[in-house]
Structures are given as C-alpha cells and as structure tokens.
Amino acid sequence: MSGLYLGLMSGTSLDGVDGVLADFSTARCRVAHHAFAPFTPEMKAELLALNTAGPNELHRAALAANALARTYAGVVQALLRQAGLAPAAVRAIGVHGQTVRHRPQAFDGTGYTLQLNNPALLAELTGIDVVADFRSRDVAAGGQGAPLVPAFHQGLFGQPGRTVCVLNLGGISNLSVLGADGSVLGFDCGPGNALMDHWCQRHTGQPFDAGGAWAASGQVLPELLQALQAEPYLALPPPKSTGRDLFNPTWLEDRLAAFATAAPADVQATLTELTASACATDVLRYADESKTLIVCGGGALNGHLMRRLAALLPGVAVASSEAHGLPPLQVEAAAFAWLAHRAVERQCGSLASVTGAAGPRVLGAIYPA
Ligand SMILES: Nc1ncnc2c1ncn2[C@@H]1O[C@H](COP(=O)(O)OP(=O)(O)OP(=O)(O)O)[C@@H](O)[C@H]1O
Numbered sequence: 001m002s003g004l005y006l007g008l009m010s011g012t013s014l015d016g017v018d019g020v021l022a023d024f025s026t027a028r029c030r031v032a033h034h035a036f037a038p039f040t041p042e043m044k045a046e047l048l049a050l051n052t053a054g055p056n057e058l059h060r061a062a063l064a065a066n067a068l069a070r071t072y073a074g075v076v077q078a079l080l081r082q083a084g085l086a087p088a089a090v091r092a093i094g095v096h097g098q099t100v101r102h103r104p105q106a107f108d109g110t111g112y113t114l115q116l117n118n119p120a121l122l123a124e125l126t127g128i129d130v131v132a133d134f135r136s137r138d139v140a141a142g143g144q145g146a147p148l149v150p151a152f153h154q155g156l157f158g159q160p161g162r163t164v165c166v167l168n169l170g171g172i173s174n175l176s177v178l179g180a181d182g183s184v185l186g187f188d189c190g191p192g193n194a195l196m197d198h199w200c201q202r203h204t205g206q207p208f209d210a211g212g213a214w215a216a217s218g219q220v221l222p223e224l225l226q227a228l229q230a231e232p233y234l235a236l237p238p239p240k241s242t243g244r245d246l247f248n249p250t251w252l253e254d255r256l257a258a259f260a261t262a263a264p265a266d267v268q269a270t271l272t273e274l275t276a277s278a279c280a281t282d283v284l285r286y287a288d289e290s291k292t293l294i295v296c297g298g299g300a301l302n303g304h305l306m307r308r309l310a311a312l313l314p315g316v317a318v319a320s321s322e323a324h325g326l327p328p329l330q331v332e333a334a335a336f337a338w339l340a341h342r343a344v345e346r347q348c349g350s351l352a353s354v355t356g357a358a359g360p361r362v363l364g365a366i367y368p369a
C-alpha cells in the first residue's frame with residue numbers, strides 16, 4: 001500500500017491553502033512537493049465574516065465549504081501534476097478545513113470546534129480517499145482539539161536528551177515543547193500574525209507586513225503593549241487553545257480605544273512585540289532549559305519578528321524550520337498528511353498531554369474515493 005499522502009492546510013491567517021505531498025513509507029517523513037493557492041479577496045472576506053455570527057449562516061457556510069473543496073481540489077491537482085502521479089498513487093488526503101469557531105473549553109457538554117469543509121466533494125473531485133474533521137474527536141474526549149501538530153513536531157524535530165521548542169507562527173501562535181525525556185507539551189500561546197495582518201491591511205492595503213519592515217519602522221508603545229499583555233488568556237496554564245473567537249479586530253479596537261492618536265506604524269511595532277513577547281515568555285516559562293527554538297508558519301518569514309524573538313531569548317538558537325529540514329510554510333500541511341496517515345492506519349494522532357483529553361484518540365473521519 002502506498003505511503004504517499006497529501007496534506008492540505010488553510011489556517012487562521014486566511015491567506016489561502018498550503019498543500020504538500022509527503023512520503024511516510026520510511027520512518028522519517030519526506031516532503032516531496034509543495035503548492036499554495038491564495039484565497040480570492042471575496043473568499044477571504046466571506047470566511048472572515050463567517051467567524052462571527054451573521055445572517056443566513058448555515059447556507060453561507062455550506063456554500064463556503066463547497067468553494068473550499070474546489071480550492072483544495074485545485075491544490076491536489078497541482079501537486080499531482082508536479083509529481084507526475086495519478087490519483088491512485090496517493091493513499092489519502094488529509095484536509096484540515098477552515099476553522100470558523102473554536103470553543104472547546106466548556107465542560108458542560110456545549111464545547112465544540114467547527115471547521116468548514118466538504119470532504120465528500122473533495123473525494124468526488126479528486127478520486128482519492130479523504131480524511132477530515134480531525135479535531136472533534138479530541139473535543140469529544142474532553143480535550144481542546146488543538147493544537148494537534150505537537151505529535152508531528154516530536155517525530156520530525158525531537159532530539160533525544162535535549163529539550164527542543166517548536167513555535168508555529170500562523171494567524172494564532174502555538175508552541176510545542178519536546179522534552180529531553182520524550183515528554184511533549186503544547187498549547188496556543190496567543191496571537192500570531194492575525195492582528196498584525198488586520199492592522200497592516202487596514203492601514204497599508206497590504207495583506208501582511210512583508211519581512212516586518214513596517215513594524216521595524218515604528219516604535220513599540222509601552223503602555224499599549226502592557227494593555228495588550230494584560231489579556232488573561234496569556235497567563236492561563238495549559239492545556240489551552242484559542243482562535244479568532246478571542247483575538248479578533250474587536251479585541252484590538254477595545255484596547256486601542258485609549259490610544260486613538262497612536263501612529264499606525266507604532267501600533268504595528270507594538271502588535272509584533274506582543275506576538276514576540278507572548279511566545280518568548282512561554283518558552284521561558286515552560287522550557288527555560290531549551291537552547292533551540294525552531295520556528296515555522298508564515299511568521300518565520302517576518303525577519304523583524306524573528307529578530308525580536310531572538311532578542312527576547314538570549315542564549316537560544318532561534319531559526320526557521322527551513323534550517324531544520326522543512327520550510328516553514330510546509331510544516332502544518334505535512335502534519336495533516338501525517339494525521340491522515342495515522343487515521344488510515346488506525347493509530348492515535350493526538351497527545352492527551354497536550355490537549356488535556358481523557359486519552360489519545362484516532363482522529364478524523366474517512367471519506368472513501
Ligand atoms: N514574507 C513574509 N513576511 C511577513 N509575514 C509573512 C510573510 N509571508 C507570510 N507571512 C505571514 O504568514 C501568514 C501565513 O502563515 P501560515 O500560512 O503559516 O498561517 P495559517 O496556516 O493560516 O495559520 P495557523 O497556523 O494559525 O492555522 C500570513 O498571513 C502573513 O502574516
């Protein structure tokens with residue numbers, strides 16, 4: 001049976017879909033191809049709108065899920081073309097879907113996490129088995145349903161006898177602490193790029209602050225930084241996860257109200273510092289013995305953010321995951337290819353030490369081709 005899997009990730013940044021072709025036929029995961037399809041501005045706006053309550057949500061969510069499946073299918077076709085493969089050569093596709101609500105915390109049976117997706121349509125369009133809905137089983141078992149990548153990080157980046165930290169800087173930031181003794185801790189630190197992207201789009205018309213150049217041109221506003229850092233989520237102990245449900249434009253506007261005259265570039269510098277300081281504080285809090293921080297996700301391409309992280313973590317080697325064998329925009333997609341592989345093999349994909357679930361579980365639902 002083929003060890004080739006496709007992984008598709010469209011995350012909280014809402015920039016588009018990253019896809020990889022990965023080979024799990026040997027012990028070490030090998031990523032052979034990468035493709036990216038940006039969301040159109042209309043699709044991005046609709047997905048963003050669906051993150052909050054609005055009119056006729058069920059119908060709009062179903063249409064958005066169909067559009068997502070077609071975009072995912074385009075990425076699959078691009079990867080098959082690149083690799084010169086027929087659909088039958090691929091064992092399965094792991095597709096995350098688009099998170100529009102993430103509220104797992106309730107312990108009264110009302111907790112849930114919701115990823116828009118149409119895996120049946122994706123199976124129909126590609127002729128490949130599809131694995132989807134990776135988070136809800138962990139939530140059903142009392143877990144956060146996120147983050148799920150720490151188990152994959154451990155296999156890829158873990159080093160026996162040394163504690164290694166892996167930081168994903170997506171729309172939200174999440175940290176994996178891969179302990180020297182094989183233990184794994186993981187949780188969402190807080191904001192990643194989402195607030196910076198929002199501010200940048202609003203004031204410069206650009207979807208993100210390329211290289212962090214705009215933030216680097218501003219000055220951190222200490223009082224604003226303090227107000228942002230006062231967010232109680234940042235001090236909560238793990239297990240914990242968050243999303244746009246909390247860190248959204250309304251959250252930012254509420255805190256900016258007292259800083260109406262602040263220069264936009266200074267706010268961008270401060271938002272970048274918020275992400276850097278929240279993540280660095282967590283590294284020091286949960287892995288102060290670690291000398292290695294591997295950074296993945298699009299934030300690894302933000303040079304200013306990377307320099308701020310390094311400055312806040314003296315003695316720690318802060319480097320992009322590229323330097324450790326896998327480019328930053330491929331890590332999460334590869335994780336979902338791996339999670340599909342685990343589901344197909346009926347192996348657990350989650351770590352109860354990370355999500356707080358009653359135990360590890362086989363994650364995902366399989367839609368045969
Ligand atoms: N050259 C760059 N300079 C600065 N930032 C960048 C650059 N390239 C990408 N980014 C940032 O990375 C983001 C995309 O990152 P990524 O694809 O890892 O996020 P995601 O998968 O949507 O998020 P999540 O991990 O939260 O699910 C962009 O929205 C942008 O903020």
Ligand SMILES: CC(=O)N[C@H]1[C@@H]2OC[C@@H](O2)[C@@H](O)[C@@H]1O[C@H](C)C(=O)O
Binds near residue numbers: 099241243
């Ligand atoms: C609910 C949800 O979509 N969570 C995402 C989000 O984006 C980053 C962070 O918040 C992380 O917890 C998770 O994604 C990665 C892939 C994960 O599950 O590990």
